[in-house]
Amino acid sequence: MSGNLLSIGKSGLYAAQAGLSTTGHNITNANVAGYNRQVVVQATAPMLDTGVGFQGTGTQVSQIKRYSDEFLNTQVRNAQASKSGLDSYYAQISQIDNMLADQTAGLSPSLQSFFKGVQDMAANRASVPSRQAMLSSADTLATRFQALDSRLGEIREGVNSTIETSVTTINAYANQIAQLNEQISNFSSAGQNLPNDLLDKRDQLVMELNTHVKANVMPGDNNSLTISIGSGQPLVVGQRAFQLAAMKSPTDLTRVEVGYVTGSKVSVLADNALSGGTLGGALEFRSKTLDPAQSALGKVAIGLAVEFNNQHKLGLDQDGKPGKDFFSVAPAYVGKNINNAASSTTEVKAVVTDPSKLVDSDYKVEYSGSGYNVIRLSDNKPVLSNYTPDGNPVSIDGVDFTITGNAAAGDEFLVRPTFNGASGFNLLVKETAGIAAATPIVTSEPLNNTGTARISESKVTADFLANPTALPVTLSYDAASGDLGGFPAGMPVRVVGSDGTVTNYPAPATNVEFKAGSTYTFGGVSVTMSGTPGDKDTFKIASNSGGVGDTRNIGLLGDLQTKNIFNNGSATLQSSYAQLVSTVGNKTREVQVNGQAADALLTQTKTAAQDVSGVNLDEEATNLLKYQQAYQAAGKVMQIAGTIFDTLLSIGR
Structure with missing residues (x-):
């Protein structure tokens, strides 16, 4: 009996010792990230049949249980991936928001200063000081465009660095998780109990992986984990780790993309293929904010340059010569895919010609084998199909595409119409005399006219440059017919009445009716007639010579500040x-609010998970006392068994 009692006491002693060790393990690891509390689970030892009944033989440790809820852990991982992604997005977009909205460093002050210089020049009859001030403000505007674009470029480099760092870290986590899968699987296949501390370490690595990219976790064979990312790309399968690669974009060598390594092949993943975490947030920021912002800034620069140049070339400079381009218009960015056939000689060029028709989109030009297709990437809509180049540009959404050379099937190009607009915005006119402030034609009526009719100051359009009108032109009024005569014989005349009615007179226009308040347009020249003319009254349209103080064209340039240029006018x-x-700004606020909500959700889910798996030091202190007393009690049982055994021995002596 004493031997059985001794065995029972010993089993209790071992169980209490295991409880004390496990409790101490919990206490010392309470502040270790990812640690899940462990509890000793006891069971009764096998019974002993004594013939008169079954007698207990003590206790045994059946399991050291690890408290962890996979459902709650999944919620924590998803919340962590979402928060990390939003934090990454906000850290980047807040830089752009602060830069664009800055009242001193933003574009708005420079735009306003530039047009104020234009208007001051018009008000000061194009004096030399006003011309110099206008050129200075134009140069400042160009510098501001370039500085903003340069800052966006620096942010882009930061995104590239984030992608490279994240890819390296994700690969390292994948390797470590695969190694832990192997160790845990070895224990499982050998029929041993699961190593709780290794499970904790693996779960913590998976949690940290989700700070870089959202990872989907599924149970695998032998208690391993299968982890996938993106649209199902496996990252860890059992003991095998797959790898990501940071690589240059095939169509833009300054852009770092994420590639998925399969054997010796690396496939580029789309920016929207990976979500969550630092990597997903950086990719989403680049595709949804940075790229559109840089293109939108370039769109403003190109729109200003095109419209200003068009009007500037309709004027005369201080030497009486037609104006030239005032600002440079940057050509579109065209990226040739590095995987195009080596025999391909195709060149694609593109330039914005009509800002009002611009669509906020990039384009893909691809050769199908029978012709070129142009696809608008914002809606993946083909806007040109099976095109065979003829040497002439083809206009698409306000952009002129020029395609030359020979291609192989599958060749493709990326076209970003306004991406370089701000960086390529430069002041071309360097001398004050080169500012075309005057209008190339003037109008007048003789003092001996008998009526009250007046001819307005003339306006000219691009048609005046394309097909110059022979000047001077003298219009005369015939009271008998009520018509104006003297229009150039080879030019049609368009008349827009004060009520908006339009009348077209084909060339030669010999019977053009006079109507007060109507605007007459021919050969790119427009004049408005008012009052009542007398018979044989004449009105002269002549070249503007010596118009040094003429500021009509600079006034029209100033009007561009309020002209509807974009979005179809x-x-x-x-x-x-x-x-x-x-x-x-709205997107920044949206990301900020969503980030705060994600942070609150992460806190809630962590709290819920900690309620299950976290170490409560008060509880563990109670357990220490409980196991200490159990240890002492078991020791007392063994002491009593020893006393009984000694007594039995003494009786035998």
Whole structure:
């Protein structure tokens, strides 16, 4: 009996010792990230049949249980991936938001200063000081465009660095998780109990992996984990780790993309293929904010340059010569895919010619084998199919595409119409005399006219440069017919009445009716007639010679500040830039609010998980006392068994 009692006491002693060790393990690891509390689970030892009944033989440790809820852990991982992604997004977008909205460093002050210089020049009859001030403000505007674009470029380099760092870290986590899978699987296949501390370490690595990219976790064979990312790409399968690669974009060598390694092949993953975590947030920021912002800034620069140049070339400079381009218009960015056939000689060029038709989108030009297709990437809509180049540009959404050379099937190019607009915005006119402030034609009526009719100051369009009108032109009024005569014989005349009615007179226009308040247009020249003419009254349209103080064209250049240039004539330069600032600002606030919500959700899910798996030091202190008393009690049992055994021995002596 004493031997059985001794065995029972010993089993209790071992169980209490295991409880004390496990409790001490919990206490010392309470502050270790990812540690899940462990509890000793006891069971009764096998019974002993004594013939008169079954007698207990003590206790045994059946399991050291690890408290962990996979459902709650999944929620924590998802919340962590979401928060990390939003934090990454906000850290980047807040830089753009602060830059664009800055009242001193933003574009708006420079735009306003530039147009103020234009208007001051018009008000000061194009004096030399006003011309110099206008050129200075134009140069400042160009510098501001370039500085903003340069800053966006620096942010882009930061995104590239983030992608490279994240890819390296993700690969390291994948390797470590695969190694732990192997160790845990070895224990499982040998029929041993699971190593709780290794399970904790693996779960913590998976949690940390989700700070870089959202990872989907599924149970695998032998208690291993299968981890996939993106749209199902496996990252860890059992003991095998797959790898990501940071690689240059095939169509833009300055852009770092994420590739998925399969054997010796690396496939580029789309920016939207990976979500969550630092990597997913950086990719989403680049595709949804940085790229559109840089293109939108370039759009404002190109729109200003195109419209300003068009009007500037309709004027005369201080030497009486036609104006030249005032600002440079940057050509579109064209990226040739490095995987195009080596025999391909195709060149694609693109330049914005009509800002009002611009669509906020990039384009892909691809050769199908029978012709070129142009696909608008914003909606993946083909806007040109099976095109065979003829040497002439083809206009698409306000952009002229010129394609030359020979291609092989599968060749492709990326075209970003306005991406380089801000960086390529430069002042071309360097001398004050080169500012075309005057209008190339003047109008007048003789003092001996008998009527009250007046001819307005003339306006000219691009048609005046393309097909110059022989000047001077003298219009005369015939009272008998009520018509104006003297229009150039080879030119049709368009008349727009004060009520908006339009009348077209084909060439030669000999019976053009006079109507007060009507505008007469021919050969790119427009004049408005008012009053009542007398018989044989004449009105002269002549070349403007010696118009040094003429500021009519500079006045029209100043009007561009409020002209609707974009979105089919519904948005000005300022409103277009304001839309960019508003879009970025709203998105920044959205990401900030969502980040705060994600942080609160992460805190809640962590709390719920900690309620199950966390170490409560008060509880562990109670357990220490409990196991200490159990240890002492078991020791007392063994002491009593020893006393009984000694007594039995003494009786035998």
